[in-house]
Amino acid sequence: MADFDLGSSFIPALHKPTALLPITKHHDALLYLVETFPVTIVVGQTGSGKTTQIPQFLEHAGWCAEGKLIGVTQPRRVAATTVAIRVAEEYGCELGKEVGYSIRFEDVTSAATRIKFLTDGLLIREALVDPLLSRYSAIMVDEAHERSISTDILLGLLKKIRRRRPELRIIISSATLQAEEFLNFFSEPSEGLEPADSKANQIGSIISLKGRTYPIDVLYLDSPAEDYVEKAVSTIFDIHNTEPDGDILVFLTGREEIDTAVQTIAERSTNLQPGTQSILPLPLYAGLTTEQQMYVFDSPPENTRKIVLSTNIAEASVTIDGIVYVVDSGFVKLRAFNPQTGIESLTVTPISKASAAQRAGRAGRTKPGKCFRLFTEDAYQRLPDMNPPEMQRSNLAPFILQLKALGIDNVVRFDYLTPPPAELMIKATELLYSLGALDEYAKLTQPLGMRMAELAVEPMMAKTLLSAPSFDCISEVLTIAAMTSVGGAIWVQQDGSKKQIESARRKFAAEEGDHLTLLNVYQAFVIKGKKESRFCHENHLNFKALTRAVSIRGQLKRYLERFGISVDENLKTPREGVADRVRRCLTSGYFAHAAKMQPDGSYRNVEGGTVLYAHPSSLMFNRKADWVIFHEVMETGNKIFIRDITKIDKGWLIEYSAGFYQTNPR
Ligand code: CDP
Numbered sequence: 001m002a003d004f005d006l007g008s009s010f011i012p013a014l015h016k017p018t019a020l021l022p023i024t025k026h027h028d029a030l031l032y033l034v035e036t037f038p039v040t041i042v043v044g045q046t047g048s049g050k051t052t053q054i055p056q057f058l059e060h061a062g063w064c065a066e067g068k069l070i071g072v073t074q075p076r077r078v079a080a081t082t083v084a085i086r087v088a089e090e091y092g093c094e095l096g097k098e099v100g101y102s103i104r105f106e107d108v109t110s111a112a113t114r115i116k117f118l119t120d121g122l123l124i125r126e127a128l129v130d131p132l133l134s135r136y137s138a139i140m141v142d143e144a145h146e147r148s149i150s151t152d153i154l155l156g157l158l159k160k161i162r163r164r165r166p167e168l169r170i171i172i173s174s175a176t177l178q179a180e181e182f183l184n185f186f187s188e189p190s191e192g193l194e195p196a197d198s199k200a201n202q203i204g205s206i207i208s209l210k211g212r213t214y215p216i217d218v219l220y221l222d223s224p225a226e227d228y229v230e231k232a233v234s235t236i237f238d239i240h241n242t243e244p245d246g247d248i249l250v251f252l253t254g255r256e257e258i259d260t261a262v263q264t265i266a267e268r269s270t271n272l273q274p275g276t277q278s279i280l281p282l283p284l285y286a287g288l289t290t291e292q293q294m295y296v297f298d299s300p301p302e303n304t305r306k307i308v309l310s311t312n313i314a315e316a317s318v319t320i321d322g323i324v325y326v327v328d329s330g331f332v333k334l335r336a337f338n339p340q341t342g343i344e345s346l347t348v349t350p351i352s353k354a355s356a357a358q359r360a361g362r363a364g365r366t367k368p369g370k371c372f373r374l375f376t377e378d379a380y381q382r383l384p385d386m387n388p389p390e391m392q393r394s395n396l397a398p399f400i401l402q403l404k405a406l407g408i409d410n411v412v413r414f415d416y417l418t419p420p421p422a423e424l425m426i427k428a429t430e431l432l433y434s435l436g437a438l439d440e441y442a443k444l445t446q447p448l449g450m451r452m453a454e455l456a457v458e459p460m461m462a463k464t465l466l467s468a469p470s471f472d473c474i475s476e477v478l479t480i481a482a483m484t485s486v487g488g489a490i491w492v493q494q495d496g497s498k499k500q501i502e503s504a505r506r507k508f509a510a511e512e513g514d515h516l517t518l519l520n521v522y523q524a525f526v527i528k529g530k531k532e533s534r535f536c537h538e539n540h541l542n543f544k545a546l547t548r549a550v551s552i553r554g555q556l557k558r559y560l561e562r563f564g565i566s567v568d569e570n571l572k573t574p575r576e577g578v579a580d581r582v583r584r585c586l587t588s589g590y591f592a593h594a595a596k597m598q599p600d601g602s603y604r605n606v607e608g609g610t611v612l613y614a615h616p617s618s619l620m621f622n623r624k625a626d627w628v629i630f631h632e633v634m635e636t637g638n639k640i641f642i643r644d645i646t647k648i649d650k651g652w653l654i655e656y657s658a659g660f661y662q663t664n665p666r
């Protein structure tokens with residue numbers, strides 16, 4: 001490596017110094033590389049200080065001169081928000097001032113912002129208005145090893161942008177050893193472009209942060225566990241009863257499992273010997289509010305063992321201090337797209353060896369740790385080394401739409417880190433064509449396709465919103481779009497109150513299905529709930545989620561107004577026939593998500609090959625219907641559930657799907 005110019009470098013005094021992090025030692029080397037090469041790849045274990053320190057190093061070193069920003073992307077919203085809070089604290093500013101974050105529907109930045117955390121998806125969206133991302137002097141793509149679809153697309157875009165903006169600094173941070181692959185990607189020539197930079201003109205370099213970790217004992221089961229949630233709970237109590245002090249981090253797959261486990265632990269902990277150390281179970285998953293997520297970072301009360309039950313967001317994105325024991329279910333929920341059915345769902349999948357290592361590494365940060373794997377050593381040996389990148393198993397329609405809107409017409413020749421399978425590209429193009437976003441030459445349509453790309457919702461919902469004026473139901477559809485974009489649960493389940501939720505929900509129920517029920521809930525909320533704090537409590541409604549829906553609705557409305565679509569809100573009720581028009585409008589966007597009820601109460605997709613079940617949280621659970629459309633799909637225990645379901649007429653499917661269904665749906 002070349003000589004370091006250490007003369008002018010110094011270690012910045014952080015406003016609130018963290019204990020010496022492994023990255024501190026690399027401060028000078030890191031800044032040298034960033035100054036010398038356009039691309040720097042930083043490899044280091046979770047907790048070494050990459051996310052929180054690198055942007056501050058760059059800011060101190062003057063990379064924010066002339067009002068430029070340092071952007072740090074995260075694959076997850078949770079990480080973007082929690083890390084911004086932490087860095088603002090260290091920097092010593094109010095959140096949203098020098099340090100801020102921006103995620104979909106939530107922008108906490110200002111003119112003063114210098115360090116901006118955002119999701120990688122949002123940065124791609126920013127490129128629609130600022131194609132060269134000229135506001136940024138440096139962009140750090142964090143957690144690149146996760147290979148989320150947005151990360152992959154963003155890397156392709158950055159490679160293009162770099163050729164036009166040689167001064168832009170790109171930093172790629174990864175918790176695992178895929179560094180060479182990233183560096184090669186940036187060094188290779190792009191197809192159809194001038195030859196790559198010659199060897200002499202090296203474009204990037206790799207730096208490894210050596211972190212100190214303590215030994216971790218890995219333990220396996222003798223025989224497979226039948227129910228890993230139950231096994232996780234019993235393992236927690238075994239640890240609690242027999243192992244020395246130290247907090248426990250448990251990896252499960254999703255909110256339902258985690259809520260169940262938290263409840264079971266709380267119930268069983270009443271049997272603990274009085275006077276002994278108590279136990280505090282805390283959930284961590286994406287659907288929680290930021291405040292709820294922050295609890296896991298607090299130290300537990302005295303004489304209490306903290307148990308954090310998390311999805312894989314704790315695998316790399318966030319660091320929780322004090323963890324000595326890790327309990328790993330061996331599973332993760334991943335996106336899976338079936339090109340035959342065109343249905344994308346979240347599916348519980350075995351983790352990879354790389355994930356297992358990452359998870360185990362969460363123990364042993366502050367002293368020797370133990371990792372309890374809830375699977376056998378044989379099963380471990382059969383795990384894949386890495387899970388395939390998301391690009392290989394996702395519905396690509398939203399991304400193709402965005403690439404087209406960015407002026408990348410030939411999406412097949414776009415510079416992908418790993419090119420997606422052709423059948424996924426074809427399926428996505430077909431859907432976009434049927435939605436009217438692409439013409440028969442696969443060019444973006446104007447204005448529909450361009451507007452669909454700009455709207456911050458997925459293409460099927462974007463089409464629904466943009467068709468609403470022609471069905472005279474724009475106000476209603478805006479509400480439905482906002483309610484389905486909230487992300488958290490609209491209904492809160494307190495103390496096993498399933499029955500009460502049922503009866504509360506019946507009050508708002510619309511015979512036609514979930515979408516119109518959501519509309520009723522929202523309308524009741526804006527009339528009563530915003531002022532009356534009892535309203536939400538009595539109806540088991542989530543005040544935060546509904547408040548968020550109000551804000552999202554406002555933002556979506558502003559998009560439409562920018563397109564010149566006016567939204568009449570002074571509507572007299574009742575609106576004659578509006579339910580019918582809303583259902584037709586929903587069909588015009590969601591025809592690809594259609595299903596028919598079978599005599600046994602389950603559903604089949606249009607081709608007839610896939611069995612679907614109404615999710616218990618749906619109003620249509622255990623109710624009769626004929627044809628329906630649904631918002632989303634989730635897979636649990638080998639059953640495919642559909643959620644947010646509305647009854648439709650079969651005839652509408654043909655009327656509104658522009659040839660998507662070649663034959664008459666059966
Ligand atoms: O990105 P990387 O995993 O390398 O580390 P980081 O997120 O920058 O975190 C560095 C250290 O900051 C962690 O080891 C924690 O001690 C601390 N931290 C924290 O206490 N709370 C947070 N929300 C984030 C980081």
Ligand code: MG
Binds near residue numbers: 046047050051142316
């Ligand atoms: Mg990090």
